[in-house]
Amino acid sequence: MIPARHSFLEASARARLRGLLDAGSFREFCGPSRRLTSPHLPALGMPVAFDDGIVVGEGAIEGRPVLAAAQEGGFMGGAVGEVHGAKLAGLLERALDTRPDAVVLLLDSGGVRLHEANAGLIAMGEIQRAVFDVRAAGIPVIAVIGGRNGCYGGTSMIARSCDRIVASEEGRLSVSGPEVIEAVEGIEEFDAQDRALVWRTMGAKHRRLIGEIDTIVADDIEAFRGAVAAALDDARALDLDALEAEHARLATRLARFEGVKDAREIWAALGVNDPDRVSDIEADEFNRLVAVLEGTRP
């Protein structure tokens, strides 16, 4: 029988934080009782949330102090509006003062809240700048992806600005969502209804194989907790050399896979013997496969 487990995918933002951080260690900033709600949504006749769809605060992972944020995908798909963005940017800026061991961002979002248009866009810029400031100060920023909304739009750019990304295979990471691509490029280019296609193109396994995600875990809050704890010291260099190396990597990747039509062809080219099986295997078997491909197997 399948053992009982605590799904990260199904948990609320608060339940995710509760499971990820040491028991009882979380202290929320600007919580629901403060009622900091969007100033824009009421004008459009839209409902508001008392936390504007994001939980931010401080806590500990294995006794080490961290700042943490979790987007609530259940409110407007975790979309980023003015208050939501300010809470996230503010949390990151606080890290410069309190010097935690890391900042952990649980992302579950379609990107900018279109209802708040420019306010959301400005927030994205501020968050991204704050991520770089925190990293420049030597504090690692870890992105965690495993919610229903995946990590799209501006949020995907924030994720890729972090030191590390931990994800479950149910997670997705992409700038444009499947429906957007289908609408712009046509169904022949991308069929948004074909969920298997969506996941093998934007899903975490593919993103791991092409080097955009660092760690894949099963959809289990404990597994996420372990992976985040292991990444607390994994700061990535943020200097000109690192940037040039990344640009070179992307240029090589583009040249190598430019004409490829399906993720499975990329996997085959990367040396996967049975690309048709990649989507179906569990996280631990997948990680063994990645270790073999990257030559890191002990």
Add this chain to the structure above:
Amino acid sequence: MDASTHSVRGSWDTLARNYEARIARGLALAGSKVVPAAQTTALMEAVIEPGDRICIEGNNQKHADFLSRALADVAPERVHDLHVVQSNIALAPHLDIFESGIARKLDFCYAGPQGLRLAQLVKAGKVEVGAIHTYLELYSRYFGDLTPRVSLIAAEAADRDGNLYTGPNTEDTPAIVEATAFRSGVLIAQVNRIVDKVPRVDVPGDWVSFVVEAPKPHYIEPIFTRDPGAITDIQVLMAMMVIRGIYEKYGVTRLNHGIGFDTAAIELILPTYAEELGLRGKICRYMSVNPCPTLIPAIESGFIEAIHCAGSELGMEHYVSERSDVFFIGRDGTMRSNRVFCQLAGHYADLFIGSTLQIDLEGNSSTATHARMTGFGGAPNFGSESRGRRHGSPAWLRAGQEAHREGMPRGRKLVVQMVETFKEGLSPTFVERLDAWDLMDTFDLPLPPVMVYGDDLTHIVTEEGIANLLLCDTLAERAQAIRGVAGYTEVGRKRDRRMVEALRERGAIVYPEDIGVDKRLASRDLLAARSIKDLVRWSGGLYAPPARFKNW
């Protein structure tokens, strides 16, 4: 006795001679039993006659879609005024033939996606509706007054002699084939492929008139796949109440499940909740239901011993084949379903449980709502008291004791509706008057399209509690029992508190705490599988879900 008195009709084989003439016209055109796809429409013009009763096979899943399109292309001056007698009006060409005058009259069971357009065509006078039947009723009339002259069916494969292999999904095929072939009707089969030898003969070739290899395999809809990810905590609570308050109480071992998320929730807490209650081997051992993927954990954990299926389900083929102790598998290793037999098995089971869209104060329920004419599916037959039954079982006898407290002992089938008090969009499930009354007027029907009649219904389960209608003596009590579980709907708020309390003391209304259901446990954590991927895991990789259900 002179010759004129022993034969009132003059001849007794007009149907057979008419059949020979039709076949001769068909063969003159095609040259053999196997007809090229390009000649299909011409074949239909040759063998179908004006005024024919015709059946185009189509159910929830499998459709003779190629033949249906070919029929829509015939010249209306050659083929017209057909009387369509088929269970499902699902595809656009099914109604195109009414628009063009090829068909005029319609007897059917279900019109899911075409329900709206059908309603418009009825209003416009293009479709003359005979009746909206239940499945068993229409099949029965094939053997009475509605035998098809021509039937268009779909199968997986045929050989050159016309022997057909239907594959796992047999559904309506046996009823249509038997009625048509044995009363001199023309049987045309579309098949996905023509082979030298079929894996299994489901329909003997000499019953089949013509075979066409369709350019594309016939359409199959994965209609019974329920993603456990969409099951709510409320549905888990209702499932817990059903298991304790009905399955455990009556000891229900033989039953039929509807196909919604409510019953899927029951299936998915059998290996957890029911297992903890020690109910394995005591409930849910024999089912008549399609091979729904949500049954996999209950099968794997030893709850369900046998399942007879009305149809198949995409992606379940391999799993089903590997569980021949549970499913009905042929010597060729694949399942054979049969909707008639499955319906009969469900009719004589101890319990039917399903869902509906509206329930009134007598317990009448309907899935027909304003401006839609969808029909009922299998529920009216599954969800009715089987008065022909004479065999006893603990569940049936116990329900009978509650229903017939005086006089001769009799059994009673359990018929359960499982509904939330409000549907999506906050429209109430419980109403004083069904929309079906308005539909009767709109469509000029002889009676309101009721799915399960109140006098067949024994229990209503909502998130609030269970109404046991067997323990209600009067219509007034029945109405209060229903109001007592109707929550905050208008109907629920009009409950008489004193009567509800009295009914609760009698057990005609039970709330979760009355039957030891701990509401705090009612969460998705109880589900043995919480996603489609979990179902794949439970199946050991044998279940291969269609791409649209995969989030990996």
